[in-house]
Amino acid sequence: MLPTPIKDTESSFIFPDQTCQRFTLAEIQSATQNFDDAxxxxxxxxxxxxxxxxxxSMSEVAVKRLHSMSNQGAxxxxxEVKVLSMLRHGNLLSxxxxxxDEREMVLVYEFxxxxxxxxxxxxxxxxxxWLLLLKICVGAAQGLDYLHRGTSAQHGVIHRDVKxxxxxLDANFVAKVSDFGLVKVGLMDRTHVSTAVKGTFGYMDPCYFYTGxxxxxSDVYAFGVVLFEVLSGKKAxxxxxxxxxxxxxGWAQKKIKAGKLNQIINPRLVGQISRKCMKEFARIxxxxxxxxxxQRPTMAEVVVKLESVLSQETEIANSVVSEEGFIYKLRSLFTGKVDDAIESKYDFSRYLDLIRIEVDTAIGGSKDGSFRTFTDYQLASATNNFMDEVLSPTVNESIYKGWVxxxxxxxxxxxxxxxxxxxxIEILSQKIIKLKNFNHPNFVELLGYCVSKGELFFVYEFIPGTSFAKHLYGGATSLSWATRLNIAIGAAEGLLYLHKRNQAAYRQFKTSHILVDKDFNARLSDFSFVSYTFQMDRYYATPEWFRYRADRFDSFFHDEDSFVSLYQLSFxxxxxxxxxxxxxxxVxxxxxTGMKxxxxxxxxxxxxxxxxxxxxLANEENLRMIMDLQLQHNDFPPKGAFKLVQLVSNCLQPKQDQPPSMEDILQVxxxxYQEEIKTV
Structure with missing residues (x-):
C-alpha cells in the first residue's frame, strides 16, 4: 500500500506506513461498531x-475520532501522526x-x-x-525530556500542552505523555520559536503568553504546575x-514564600511524605x-532531582520492613531453610511494592524509550502461556520465546x-543495577519487565545467534582472526560504555556472555544483574576478588549487627x-588460543x-605454540598478534593498582584489526 499525502491541508506531508498502520474507514467502523456511543x-x-x-493484531486500543468541526482540525x-511516527519511548503514548479516509480523521492508540x-x-x-505518584512524575518528566533532547530524527519537540x-496511566500506572496536536518540531538549534499562543490556561507559561x-x-513551567497538582490535589x-x-x-508559590508549605499538601498524603522530600519536591x-x-531547570535536571526524591522516599519506606525477617529471607537463598515464624512476620507483599518502585527507578526511565512494564497476562499471551521454552544462547538456563x-x-x-x-529470576537473589541511558549497539536490548508474585521477569529482544564461546570451541562456525578481533572490539566498546558510567556490569565477564549475531557483531547480554550466589567461575576472577567476596559474606553470616540492607552486599x-x-x-x-x-x-x-x-606470553617466539592453528598463516601468527599478547599479559597481572583501562584495550x-585488514 502506497503512502498517501494528506488531503485536508496544503501540506505535502506523507503519512508513514512503516512506523504505524493505516486503517481503512471500514476497519475503524467495524472496531467501533460504527462509532457506537456505548x-x-x-x-x-x-x-x-x-x-x-x-x-x-491489537486486542485493546483507544480510537480518537476528530470531529469535522473540531478546533483541533487537520x-x-x-x-500528531507526524510526531508520534518519529517517537519511541516508554513514557510516551504509542x-x-x-x-x-472520506474526510474522517481517526487516530488509534494503545489503550x-x-x-x-x-x-x-x-x-x-x-x-x-505518594511513592506511586512520585514514580508517575518521574515517568512523565522522562517522556518530556526525551521530547526536548531530540528524537531519532534529531528534532527537538516542544509539547505545548503539558497537563x-x-x-x-497504563495497567501498571506507568506515565505516558499524550496529545501531540499542538507540538512544535525542529528546535534543536534554536532557543525559541515565535508562534500563535496555544495551550491551556493555568498551565501556560506567562512569558510565552505575553511574547509569543x-x-x-514553557513545557517546564507547565510541568511545575503538574507537580503542584500532585502535591496538593487541587486543580490548576x-x-x-x-x-x-x-x-x-500563584497560590502555591505565595504559600511557600510565607513558610506555609504544610497548607499545600493534600491531606490524603499526610504521613506518607518525609519532610525533607516534601521540601525538595516543592522546591523543584x-x-x-x-x-x-x-532560570528554570531543564527537563533533564528535573528528572534527576525527582529521581533523587523517589530514591530517598523508597529508602525510608524500605526501613520499615522487618530487618529480622529480611535477614532470614535472604539467608534462605543460601541455606534453603526458612523459619516459619519469621516468614509469617515478613511483609512480603509490601516488599514487592518496594521492589516495583526500585525496578521502575532503575530501568523504567530509559532515555532510549524502549522500556515497558508488562502484565502477567501480556507475558503469558506473548509466550504462548510460557510454553515456548528454549535454551539461552549465552547462559545455561531456559528462557521463553515470544512475539510482540x-x-x-x-x-x-x-x-x-x-x-x-x-x-x-528470583527477586531476592539478584541486585538490580541502574540501567538508565544504557542504549548501545553492542547490547542485547532490554525491552521491559514484570514483577509478579515474588518473581521478576525481564523481556529482551531476541537476536538469532550463538555465544562467542561456542564459536571458539563449541563446534560453531570457525572464525578468522579479523572476525575475532571485530567481535572483541564490539564487546570492548560495550564494556567501555558501561565503565565510563562507573558501572560494573558483570559478576564475571565471560565469552559465554558475548552473543555473536548473524552478521558476526558482538552483543553483550545478561549484564542487568549481579548475582549474590556462590556459583562463581574462579578462572575468570583474580585471587583478590575471592578474598574480597569471602570477607563480605563472612561478615554477613557471622555478624547480624553489620547487616543493613541487601545492597550492602554489593561490591x-x-x-x-x-x-x-x-x-x-x-576472554x-x-x-x-581457541581453547577453554x-x-x-x-x-x-x-x-x-x-x-x-x-x-x-613474555616471549614472542612462544606465540606459535599457543595460538590457534586456524589463525596462523604458513605457521606464522598474524601481524600485530604479539601486541595483543602483551595486552593480555598486562590484563592478567594478579596484582596491580593501575590495570589497562577499557580505552587501552580498545585501542590495541x-x-x-587495522593491521590484519591491511594484510588481507
Whole structure:
C-alpha cells in the first residue's frame, strides 16, 4: 500500500506506513461498531474517544475520532501522526495507526486502562500512594525530556500542552505523555520559536503568553504546575475557590514564600511524605515556575532531582520492613531453610511494592524509550502461556520465546512482528543495577519487565545467534582472526560504555556472555544483574576478588549487627571493574588460543589455561605454540598478534593498582584489526 499525502491541508506531508498502520474507514467502523456511543470513554473539543478491541493484531486500543468541526482540525491531526511516527519511548503514548479516509480523521492508540493522572487526583478515594505518584512524575518528566533532547530524527519537540489530563496511566500506572496536536518540531538549534499562543490556561507559561516566544522552558513551567497538582490535589484553575486561590501556580508559590508549605499538601498524603522530600519536591516545582525562563531547570535536571526524591522516599519506606525477617529471607537463598515464624512476620507483599518502585527507578526511565512494564497476562499471551521454552544462547538456563508488536509491545501471534525472550529470576537473589541511558549497539536490548508474585521477569529482544564461546570451541562456525578481533572490539566498546558510567556490569565477564549475531557483531547480554550466589567461575576472577567476596559474606553470616540492607552486599564498582578487566584478558586469551579457560581433557599442567599460558606470553617466539592453528598463516601468527599478547599479559597481572583501562584495550584491538585488514 502506497503512502498517501494528506488531503485536508496544503501540506505535502506523507503519512508513514512503516512506523504505524493505516486503517481503512471500514476497519475503524467495524472496531467501533460504527462509532457506537456505548464504547465512548472520553469526549473533548476534538471529538470522541472509543475503547475498541480486535483491530489489526491489537486486542485493546483507544480510537480518537476528530470531529469535522473540531478546533483541533487537520493541521493538528497531521502533527500528531507526524510526531508520534518519529517517537519511541516508554513514557510516551504509542500511536498504533490512523485513518484519513472520506474526510474522517481517526487516530488509534494503545489503550490506557487507568485513565489520566487528573482522574486519580480528583477521585475522592484515590488509591495512589505518594511513592506511586512520585514514580508517575518521574515517568512523565522522562517522556518530556526525551521530547526536548531530540528524537531519532534529531528534532527537538516542544509539547505545548503539558497537563495532568494529558498524562495517561497504563495497567501498571506507568506515565505516558499524550496529545501531540499542538507540538512544535525542529528546535534543536534554536532557543525559541515565535508562534500563535496555544495551550491551556493555568498551565501556560506567562512569558510565552505575553511574547509569543515558545521555548522548551514553557513545557517546564507547565510541568511545575503538574507537580503542584500532585502535591496538593487541587486543580490548576478552580474558579469555585476564593479569588486568590483561582490559579494554583500563584497560590502555591505565595504559600511557600510565607513558610506555609504544610497548607499545600493534600491531606490524603499526610504521613506518607518525609519532610525533607516534601521540601525538595516543592522546591523543584517552584523552580519550574520561575518568572525568568532561563532560570528554570531543564527537563533533564528535573528528572534527576525527582529521581533523587523517589530514591530517598523508597529508602525510608524500605526501613520499615522487618530487618529480622529480611535477614532470614535472604539467608534462605543460601541455606534453603526458612523459619516459619519469621516468614509469617515478613511483609512480603509490601516488599514487592518496594521492589516495583526500585525496578521502575532503575530501568523504567530509559532515555532510549524502549522500556515497558508488562502484565502477567501480556507475558503469558506473548509466550504462548510460557510454553515456548528454549535454551539461552549465552547462559545455561531456559528462557521463553515470544512475539510482540514492535512499537507498542502488545502480544501478537507467533512469528508476527518483534521476537522477544523472557528471563525469569528470583527477586531476592539478584541486585538490580541502574540501567538508565544504557542504549548501545553492542547490547542485547532490554525491552521491559514484570514483577509478579515474588518473581521478576525481564523481556529482551531476541537476536538469532550463538555465544562467542561456542564459536571458539563449541563446534560453531570457525572464525578468522579479523572476525575475532571485530567481535572483541564490539564487546570492548560495550564494556567501555558501561565503565565510563562507573558501572560494573558483570559478576564475571565471560565469552559465554558475548552473543555473536548473524552478521558476526558482538552483543553483550545478561549484564542487568549481579548475582549474590556462590556459583562463581574462579578462572575468570583474580585471587583478590575471592578474598574480597569471602570477607563480605563472612561478615554477613557471622555478624547480624553489620547487616543493613541487601545492597550492602554489593561490591565496590571500582574493584569490580578491575576484575572485569582481568576477565576480559581471559576472554582475549581464549580468543587467541581457541581453547577453554579450563579443560579436564588437557594434560594436568595445561588444564588451567591462564596458569599454563601466562608464563609464555613474555616471549614472542612462544606465540606459535599457543595460538590457534586456524589463525596462523604458513605457521606464522598474524601481524600485530604479539601486541595483543602483551595486552593480555598486562590484563592478567594478579596484582596491580593501575590495570589497562577499557580505552587501552580498545585501542590495541583496533590497531591489531587495522593491521590484519591491511594484510588481507
Amino acid at each position: 464504547l465512548v470513554i472520553g469526549r473533548g473539543g476534538f471529538g470522541k474517544v472509543y475503547k475498541c478491541s480486535n483491530i489489526g 493541521n493538528e491531526f497531521e502533527s 500511536l498504533i495507526g490512523y485513518c484519513n 490506557m486502562p487507568n485513565g489520566t493522572l487528573e482522574d486519580y487526583l480528583r477521585k475522592p478515594n484515590s488509591s495512589l500512594s 495532568t489530563s494529558n498524562i495517561l 516566544k515558545l521555548t522548551r522552558k 484553575v478552580d474558579s469555585t475557590l476564593d479569588e486568590d486561590q483561582w490559579g494554583l501556580a 516545582a517552584r523552580y519550574c515556575l520561575h518568572t525568568e525562563p532561563k 508488536h514492535e512499537r507498542t509491545y502488545a502480544p501478537t501471534k507467533c512469528g508476527v512482528d518483534l521476537a522477544i525472550y523472557v528471563r525469569k 565496590a564498582d571500582d574493584f569490580a571493574m578491575k576484575n572485569e578487566i582481568y576477565a576480559f584478558g581471559v 582475549l586469551l581464549e580468543m587467541l 579457560v579450563y579443560d579436564e581433557e588437557r594434560p594436568l599442567e595445561k588444564k588451567n589455561l591462564v596458569e599454563w599460558v601466562t608464563p609464555l 584491538l583496533n590497531h591489531c
